Amino acid sequence: MPSNNLAVLSCAGSGKTSEIVKMAASTPSGRSLLLTYTRNNAQEIRTRFYKTKGFIPANCDVITWYSFLLSHWVRPYQRQYRALRIDEIAWINGKSAIGIPKSNPSRYFFSPQGRIYRDKIAEFGVACDAASGGKVIKRLAQIYSTIYIDEFQDLTAWDLDIVELLLRSGIRTVIVGDHRQHILRTNDGPKYKKYRGEGILKRIDSWKGQGICKIENRNDNRRSCQTICDLADYVFPHSANMVSVSVGATGHDGVFVINSSAVSAYYATFSPAILRWDKRTECHGYGAMNFGESKGLGFDRVLIYPNGPIRKFLSQNDKGAISNARAKLYVGVTRARYSVAFVLDGTCTVPGIRLYHLMS
Amino acid sequence: MHIKRVIIKNYRCVRESDVNLNPGMNIIVGDNETGKSTFLEAIHLALTGQLYGRPATYELHPFLFNVTAVSEYLTSLASSEPKALPEVLIELYFDDDTSLAEWRGTNNSLGTDCPGVSLSIKFNEDYKADYQRYVEKPAEVLAIPIEYYKIEWFGFQGEPIAPRNRPLRSTVVDASAIRNNSLANRYISEIIQEYLPSPDRVDLSLSYRAMRSRFLQDDRVKAVNATLASKKIGMSDKKLSLSLDATSRTSWETGILPHLDDIPMPLVGKGEQNSVKIRLAIDSAAPTNVILVEEPENHLSHGNLGRIIGAVQDVSQNRQIVITSHSSFVINKLGIDAVLLFANSSFMRLTSLSSDTRDYFMKLPGYDTLRLILSRRCILVEGPSDELIVQKAYYRKHAKMPQSDGVDVFSVRSLAFKRFLEIAKAVGTRVAVVTDNDGKPDRIKAKYVDYVGNANIQLCFSEDASLNTLEPHMVATNGRAILNKVFGTSFDTDDKLKDYMMDDKAAWALKVFSSDEPVRFPAYINDAVQ
Numbered sequence: 001m002p003s004n005n006l007a008v009l010s011c012a013g014s015g016k017t018s019e020i021v022k023m024a025a026s027t028p029s030g031r032s033l034l035l036t037y038t039r040n041n042a043q044e045i046r047t048r049f050y051k052t053k054g055f056i057p058a059n060c061d062v063i064t065w066y067s068f069l070l071s072h073w074v075r076p077y078q079r080q081y082r083a084l085r086i087d088e089i090a091w092i093n094g095k096s097a098i099g100i101p102k103s104n105p106s107r108y109f110f111s112p113q114g115r116i117y118r119d120k121i122a123e124f125g126v127a128c129d130a131a132s133g134g135k136v137i138k139r140l141a142q143i144y145s146t147i148y149i150d151e152f153q154d155l156t157a158w159d160l161d162i163v164e165l166l167l168r169s170g171i172r173t174v175i176v177g178d179h180r181q182h183i184l185r186t187n188d189g190p191k192y193k194k195y196r197g198e199g200i201l202k203r204i205d206s207w208k209g210q211g212i213c214k215i216e217n218r219n220d221n222r223r224s225c226q227t228i229c230d231l232a233d234y235v236f237p238h239s240a241n242m243v244s245v246s247v248g249a250t251g252h253d254g255v256f257v258i259n260s261s262a263v264s265a266y267y268a269t270f271s272p273a274i275l276r277w278d279k280r281t282e283c284h285g286y287g288a289m290n291f292g293e294s295k296g297l298g299f300d301r302v303l304i305y306p307n308g309p310i311r312k313f314l315s316q317n318d319k320g321a322i323s324n325a326r327a328k329l330y331v332g333v334t335r336a337r338y339s340v341a342f343v344l345d346g347t348c349t350v351p352g353i354r355l356y357h358l359m360s
Numbered sequence: 361m362h363i364k365r366v367i368i369k370n371y372r373c374v375r376e377s378d379v380n381l382n383p384g385m386n387i388i389v390g391d392n393e394t395g396k397s398t399f400l401e402a403i404h405l406a407l408t409g410q411l412y413g414r415p416a417t418y419e420l421h422p423f424l425f426n427v428t429a430v431s432e433y434l435t436s437l438a439s440s441e442p443k444a445l446p447e448v449l450i451e452l453y454f455d456d457d458t459s460l461a462e463w464r465g466t467n468n469s470l471g472t473d474c475p476g477v478s479l480s481i482k483f484n485e486d487y488k489a490d491y492q493r494y495v496e497k498p499a500e501v502l503a504i505p506i507e508y509y510k511i512e513w514f515g516f517q518g519e520p521i522a523p524r525n526r527p528l529r530s531t532v533v534d535a536s537a538i539r540n541n542s543l544a545n546r547y548i549s550e551i552i553q554e555y556l557p558s559p560d561r562v563d564l565s566l567s568y569r570a571m572r573s574r575f576l577q578d579d580r581v582k583a584v585n586a587t588l589a590s591k592k593i594g595m596s597d598k599k600l601s602l603s604l605d606a607t608s609r610t611s612w613e614t615g616i617l618p619h620l621d622d623i624p625m626p627l628v629g630k631g632e633q634n635s636v637k638i639r640l641a642i643d644s645a646a647p648t649n650v651i652l653v654e655e656p657e658n659h660l661s662h663g664n665l666g667r668i669i670g671a672v673q674d675v676s677q678n679r680q681i682v683i684t685s686h687s688s689f690v691i692n693k694l695g696i697d698a699v700l701l702f703a704n705s706s707f708m709r710l711t712s713l714s715s716d717t718r719d720y721f722m723k724l725p726g727y728d729t730l731r732l733i734l735s736r737r738c739i740l741v742e743g744p745s746d747e748l749i750v751q752k753a754y755y756r757k758h759a760k761m762p763q764s765d766g767v768d769v770f771s772v773r774s775l776a777f778k779r780f781l782e783i784a785k786a787v788g789t790r791v792a793v794v795t796d797n798d799g800k801p802d803r804i805k806a807k808y809v810d811y812v813g814n815a816n817i818q819l820c821f822s823e824d825a826s827l828n829t830l831e832p833h834m835v836a837t838n839g840r841a842i843l844n845k846v847f848g849t850s851f852d853t854d855d856k857l858k859d860y861m862m863d864d865k866a867a868w869a870l871k872v873f874s875s876d877e878p879v880r881f882p883a884y885i886n887d888a889v890q
Contacts, residue, residue, distance in 0.1 A: 075465065076465030078467070079471055085514070086518070142458040
């Protein structure tokens with residue numbers, strides 16, 4: 001029997017959040033759970049519900065990934081490891097409880113205050129399910145008939161095992177995401193490092209091979225014009241190319257570089273949204289947004305203040321320079337509908353990018 | 361969806377109890393102070409988080425805690441091993457219904473995987489420092505410091521319960537808890553709110569508000585307000601006017617009064633009120649899963665009670681009912697096999713009863729089954745003469761009446777004996793059956809063969825086939841002379857004496873009962889009063 005589960009590999013601007021919201025909203029029977037890593041994105045899912053239906057249907061629950069783990073994977077069957085209720089997650093960065101072996105679960109998984117370590121929570125959930133003979137999954141299957149996971153590319157380490165358990169659970173599981181937009185990670189743990197970023201496609205392919213999910217591709221970009229799509233594809237040469245769909249023309253369309261001296265005039269003419277690598281990037285006093293924060297948003301025009309590696313890429317056409325930056329660059333570029341401009345003093349050698357001259 | 365099991369610890373008069381419930385009907389019986397009402401209250405508290413209609417946090421008081429637990433705690437403070445503050449725990453275990461799966465988990469005292477809720481009233485550790493000061497001088501600690509307590513209300517999955525999202529809905533029907541009119545109104549309004557479908561509730565609320573604004577538009581009201589506005593009130597420059605109270609959050613409940621045949625509900629008789637409330641609760645369109653009924657027989661006439669019981673019975677087909685009662689009529693009607701007997705913090709079920717016996721009492725609900733259930737020991741006799749003689753024999757033997765020893769003597773038609781014995785067997789009541797042999801002792805033996813050898817059941821009858829009833833036995837045991845003296849008669853043959861006794865059984869027995877003569881009793885009667 002072909003699997004009911006679905007992995008939707010979506011490019012930027014293909015409307016993946018809208019798609020799962022529509023799928024969930026049009027399911028009249030059964031209860032649906034919509035999951036995503038960040039609170040912002042969970043809020044975005046709720047907003048989409050209000051936009052499409054005017055309300056969040058009573059049979060749809062929207063929660064973040066960590067709430068999901070705590071409420072459904074940890075607490076219901078935690079007693080086999082810990083009698084006292086696990087109130088909170090210990091939000092530590094990096095590896096927790098270094099040197100404590102797994103054979104000491106009360107110290108391996110829990111902080112001295114009884115909180116569960118952020119990097120161990122999914123592992124604990126998998127352990128709870130195994131130790132209870134699959135009760136965690138059985139309970140979820142009794143509650144939900146469909147689970148949607150948005151931004152699957154954010155899931156790492158043990159979280160991938162959670163996804164796999166869901167795919168095998170009998171609950172219809174739909175995951176959507178874009179491997180190119182891997183700029184956040186649910187978990188920094190070393191497990192499944194090879195499945196980070198573009199690597200997640202290997203994992204999804206193997207799930208398909210095992211018959212636990214089908215794959216669909218969405219390469220239609222309804223947000224950005226073709227030149228912008230082309231630049232984004234240039235950065236990810238191994239992925240299918242995007243096709244710009246129904247994006248109009250304005251007279252200033254495509255990808256440009258401008259000299260820093262021309263920024264104020266450019267800004268006055270086009271009022272672009274200003275994006276940057278992070279707050280350390282100098283932006284001449286303009287109110288700018290980090291690439292990471294801009295994820296999921298759309299603007300008519302974008303002006304990018306590049307950091308060192310991106311500048312090197314632009315001036316020398318050196319893709320090696322951005323091997324660790326291309327996900328954010330991809331996100332930043334694909335925010336724009338009509339035009340992207342990089343602030344760069346000097347020549348740009350990347351094909352398809354023109355120098356912008358102010359008409360005077 | 362129903363409650364399968366209830367575990368209560370340290371709540372009011374319940375020190376510790378663990379009760380299994382039926383999916384449909386449950387009738388709680390027991391002496392006073394055995395925790396019947398507490399049981400209902402605890403279920404409602406754990407399902408709603410409310411006590412007396414308000415969030416339980418605002419209603420905490422020291423007397424919610426079991427007295428024994430509190431006194432053990434207080435005594436321990438001065439000892440070498442002080443105890444921690446006592447905690448209240450109420451756990452409701454639900455049946456394995458997939459619609460309750462969200463509430464499923466093992467966070468309960470049994471560690472069982474099932475849906476359920478748990479409410480505990482426990483020490484709030486934020487007050488550690490305050491508590492330390494509180495117990496510094498144990499001699500001055502006279503009560504538990506309720507101010508340092510908190511309520512924890514979780515599903516078995518480990519998530520807190522939001523009042524809007526409760527697993528099971530419960531309705532309480534308890535007329536005695538309604539002490540005054542405003543409470544009665546609120547109570548009825550609450551039931552009406554549950555009863556009315558949501559659009560109707562909204563309509564009611566909207567038209568109430570519309571009426572309020574029409575009031576202000578009324579010319580006379582405008583005139584009054586104009587007059588008021590022209591008056592200077594005290595030193596204030598502000599304008600005074602009258603309006604209807606719009607401050608209450610859900611306005612109409614306070615301004616609308618339910619009427620029955622145009623009479624305001626609080627002015628209708630208690631019985632009628634009770635019956636309306638029960639009907640409303642039962643018919644409620646809202647998906648109430650559990651109906652808790654406190655002593656429905658209160659204030660109701662026999663006829664009304666019959667109708668209400670019929671309605672309760674109908675609804676128990678698809679909802680869970682937990683009902684307390686002191687009425688044999690109620691328990692017989694609802695099915696005596698659904699009885700849960702509370703005694704000494706434990707409970708007992710009568711599920712071993714045959715459906716035959718259950719149906720028998722449903723059809724003949726007048727039998728005083730509850731009296732048998734609640735007595736520790738009882739002597740069943742066939743009629744009033746036997747009842748009087750047995751009591752007299754008991755008095756002679758023990759120098760006090762059987763009732764003062766908790767021994768109940770009551771007469772039942774002999775046909776019902778075996779039915780009563782079945783209940784006695786199920787409950788474990790010690791019973792002596794005193795019966796005539798009707799000239800055929802072998803038939804009596806055969807009739808009760810199932811109960812021979814049961815340590816709690818004693819069969820008392822005469823083996824002498826020639827003495828078929830109590831009267832010839834009394835004559836044979838005492839002789840004519842002494843009985844003539846007791847009766848104030850002068851019969852010259854035993855047969856005439858027997859005829860006199862058979863003519864008016866109660867009259868001769870009453871004479872023996874009131875006599876100081878040293879009347880002796882047949883051996884089988886003496887056996888029964890041992």
